Amino acid sequence: MPEITYRQAIHDAMVEEMRRDQRVFLMGEDIGTYGGAFGVSAGMLEEFGPERVVETPISEEAIIGAAAGAAMVGMRPIAELMFMDFIFLAMEPLVNQAAKARYMFGGKATVPMVVRLPSGSGTGAAAQHSQSLETILMHIPGIKVVAPSTPYDAKGLLISSMRDLNPVCFVEHKLLYKIKGEVPIEEYAIPLGLADIKREGRDITIVASGIMIHKSLDAAEILNEDGISVEIVDPRTLRPLDVDTIAKSVKKTGRLLVVHEAVKTAGWAGEVMASVSETSSWDYLDTPMRRLTGKDVPIPYNRHLEAAAVPQVDDIVREVLAMVNNQY
């Protein structure tokens, strides 16, 4: 299998689907000649022309509103926002229109659209361009939220997202774009709502997503030297959440740590923990469930503070050690 970047995997998924399905088109700011804020759509304008790679004015409400409308009349739009932070400008068309239409029209209208959202900190882009807002989207019935961590998952899940009949928010952590991984040449799709065990272990379950998968994997390597065996579960789709896979893992290890970059308060770590406590895995927990999340602050501009505001590998190692040593 060839190794490609996460950026390339998303690019390939869009290109292949657009070649396969004439209804699929991409719209967003600077996605044409410039190739997108993170270069994901580079070269697409040349192949598909301005009819299918649509440069929009600087209005997120217009982008999402137009995408929702196009989806309702039979198109398969992909809307790219430069930064996930700007989703607030488009909450009305996304939440009140796109998310509701299929339900309110008794299934007669479908809204097969994908909103691609570059998220997260680590690029020195400060508080208004670094947020992880997936929890806000997860709270809305009618929206699916996908957050892949590897090139393989990104391509397979984006294919499924484009074919889904509901609005899908596709969260791409900015630091993932350059990460490489094996992706098959032949067509494949990963069903939405299925978690993936990224590393098998027996002592503790870490549930993480996006860039935190990679930090957790690094932490697991370090912990392995101390004889601590970490299991890492990547939900991949945050809504619908694959509670079964998580609960099964917790039953095996008896410990759960949820790691995400989004801030702690009302973050999705709480949702995972609550869901687990509602399963029979509760009876297998041998330490309080813990979450390691972004601090409850806006992402600072100063790069040291920026790093301190979100979980790092050392933090994960420290937290896991405290948990397996019964310090909580």
Next chain:
Amino acid sequence: MPTPFIMPKMDMDQETVVINEWLKSEGDQVEKGEPVILIETDKITSEVEAPASGRLAGVLYGDNEEVTVTQVIAYILGKDETEADLPEQPGKKEPVVEESLPQAQPAAKPERARKSATPVAKRMAEAENIDLEQVPSAGDKITKEDIESYLESLEQVTSRVQTPATPAARRLAMEAEVLLDQIEGTGPGGRVQADDVTAFVAHTAERQLPHKAVFSAGETLPLSRIRKRIAERMTASYQTTPHIYLTVEVDMYEAEQSRKRMNQLSDESLISMTAYLVRVVAWALKRHPFLNAGFEDDQIKLWEDVNIGIATAIDEGLIVPVIHNADQKSIREISQRLRYLAEQARAGALTREEIQDGTFTISNLGMYGIQNFTAIINPPQSAILAVGAIQRKPVVVDDADTIQVRPMMMMTLGADHRVIDGAVAAAFLAELAGALETPEVLLM
């Protein structure tokens, strides 16, 4: 005459006020209109100004005390006045006229506290109605953390849950049917962890095994006197006595029934299966004198008495108390004697007589579920009977190959071939088995 310092009434419906803090102390010089006290009402914190200039004296209430409004709380001494001029009964209410009330003005939050505290700590203390003097603090100033831990220490939570335990520990305890409060928790705050339950259950199981050694692996133990004696005697016996072993399987149905009937006939102490066995063995030994014989100094001595030893495990090792003249005792006597000897053995109180002069030994490991085993003869005796567990199993009961489930028991006789030949041993064992299967033969 000293000017009475009266606690003003701040609100129409106010009855009491709390003195937050005296800004001046007894003896301090005060100026009329100068703030002297910080007070707290239900609504605000205010300053109370001095009603006159002079020296503060006769202070009747301290910080944080609740005072009825319009009451004298102190006096201001005039120029030439001393404490001697204070009224006789300080604290006694004096009639107060409304217009003489000093002016109280809403003030900023207290600017200084007697005990230094951070502004946040002060605000918290105020909100929680805490006396800052009561708050322990490690640093120079009382901090927010100090207030928080003080508040926490005041909290007395009575929980429905008596023993803190993780959900996994609770589940394991329930499955193992052990009570959590018996288990020492090693988690934070004594919380019972899964490992604690597992360890407790394993430990308890070990203890329930009979005569569990309190030794740990890896230990080297010097031989106790009793172990040394066991070692010497068993080695000597095994090396010098040519053992032969014969095994027979007995249908214990009749024996069990007979013992049950005997126990039903009387309310006296129950007859044990071992006692039953001793009685039948004694009967058989009487009929097979070579089994009740000793080999000493190249001579075979056929003993008159039938003294049956019962191998008994005790913490220190093994001891063999003896039922003397077992052939002349009733089953009940044997049973009572056995119980007594077992108690004495466990208490380490057996007398020399009680373990001497055995002529034959029975070793029963049936209670451990052992089916069959061989035993080493206890010299100078020439035979030992190893008895296994009674197990219900299918056996062919007649010539028509009918299979029935019967309570079966294996017995293995160890015999000294110098005294007892195979056929002799077999004859004894066959008769013993027959007597167990058909108890009536004892009457014939």
